[in-house]
Amino acid sequence: MAQSFFAKDGTAQGVAKQRYIETLAKPEYRIINDPYSKSFVLGSGVIKLMGHKLNSWLSQKLAPGFHEHLISRTRFIDELVEKCSRDGKQQYVILGAGYDSRAHRLELSPSLKIFEVDQKEVQDRKLSKLPSEVPNSENITYVSIDFSNQSLSEQLLDAGFDQSKSTVFTLEGVAQYVSKEALTTTIKEVEILSKDSESIFFLSYVNELLSKNPEACFGKGYRNPEKKAALIQSLSEKAGEPWISLYSNEEIEDLLTLHGFSIEENITFSELNSRFFAPLGRDLPEDQIFKLEQLLVARS
Numbered sequence: 324m325a326q327s328f329f330a331k332d333g334t335a336q337g338v339a340k341q342r343y344i345e346t347l348a349k350p351e352y353r354i355i356n357d358p359y360s361k362s363f364v365l366g367s368g369v370i371k372l373m374g375h376k377l378n379s380w381l382s383q384k385l386a387p388g389f390h391e392h393l394i395s396r397t398r399f400i401d402e403l404v405e406k407c408s409r410d411g412k413q414q415y416v417i418l419g420a421g422y423d424s425r426a427h428r429l430e431l432s433p434s435l436k437i438f439e440v441d442q443k444e445v446q447d448r449k450l451s452k453l454p455s456e457v458p459n460s461e462n463i464t465y466v467s468i469d470f471s472n473q474s475l476s477e478q479l480l481d482a483g484f485d486q487s488k489s490t491v492f493t494l495e496g497v498a499q500y501v502s503k504e505a506l507t508t509t510i511k512e513v514e515i516l517s518k519d520s521e522s523i524f525f526l527s528y529v530n531e532l533l534s535k536n537p538e539a540c541f542g543k544g545y546r547n548p549e550k551k552a553a554l555i556q557s558l559s560e561k562a563g564e565p566w567i568s569l570y571s572n573e574e575i576e577d578l579l580t581l582h583g584f585s586i587e588e589n590i591t592f593s594e595l596n597s598r599f600f601a602p603l604g605r606d607l608p609e610d611q612i613f614k615l616e617q618l619l620v621a622r623s
């Protein structure tokens with residue numbers, strides 16, 4: 324593996340950077356607003372000076388659709404979590420939270436108890452960078468874990484998670500970084516945690532077609548799909564976090580079904596393009612669509 328100067332937070336920074344770039348867009352034009360993201364991103368001053376337009380142009384040169392994919396994934400989950408909160412879910416568990424700031428920036432019920440779960444090093448960094456006065460801090464419990472060798476249910480129950488309360492779990496942009504064994508164990512643990520109540524489970528994963536048939540992971544006519552697929556993976560590897568696990572839809576759906584979940588939605592960026600970007604006149608043409616990741620919502 325390539326050496327990295329990031330302290331396990333390279334990819335968490337990468338996603339926060341795209342959220343910051345989007346936040347710089349005019350309010351009526353942006354898909355998400357994450358004012359906390361700038362605290363976590365190296366070079367945020369330069370990014371701000373460059374503004375939304377230039378940063379988006381650069382991202383477009385690097386890999387068309389990459390920025391839009393990441394911010395629409397965030398928007399999709401924002402809406403899901405806000406809905407769960409409105410519908411009376413009592414707990415929210417953010418698995419592999421990284422520099423997610425939903426707890427602070429979304430309209431959530433003040434009685435929603437939030438658990439942020441990630442590696443200790445990443446959480447320590449997050450807490451050292453987060454401004455001291457942020458909304459809703461009193462409702463968050465930080466739970467450190469390494470999914471590869473620690474039990475999610477033990478860690479959460481020790482931290483006050485209540486199995487009798489209905490919960491929404493989200494695992495955004497994490498499945499590709501952990502082994503298949505670790506993901507399977509995590510899903511089993513979510514099943515244990517959900518045994519006395521109803522849960523919603525969001526999971527994003529990278530489709531195995533990325534290695535088998537990269538062309539299928541982009542819109543028709545996307546230029547150099549093999550090269551772009553390799554580029555995206557090499558950027559993650561350089562950040563010290565290679566993509567080690569890719570999945571077929573059947574594999575993930577079978578795994579969730581085996582552990583008591585029914586699948587409600589499994590979508591790609593193509594749907595999000597019409598849902599979020601088209602109404603703002605920002606929809607991407609087919610040959611710029613990036614659809615290597617699936618977004619899945621299941622119910623226990």
Ligand SMILES: C[S@@+](CC[C@H](N)C(=O)[O-])C[C@H]1O[C@@H](n2cnc3c(N)ncnc32)[C@H](O)[C@@H]1O
Binds near residue numbers: 338420470497
């Ligand atoms: C790409 S970041 C996504 C962060 C956040 N979910 C978001 O979308 O902004 C991947 C996250 O997974 C976490 N992660 C990776 N491997 C992990 C492991 N073995 N145990 C716990 N967390 C892990 C990283 O620390 C990082 O925060």
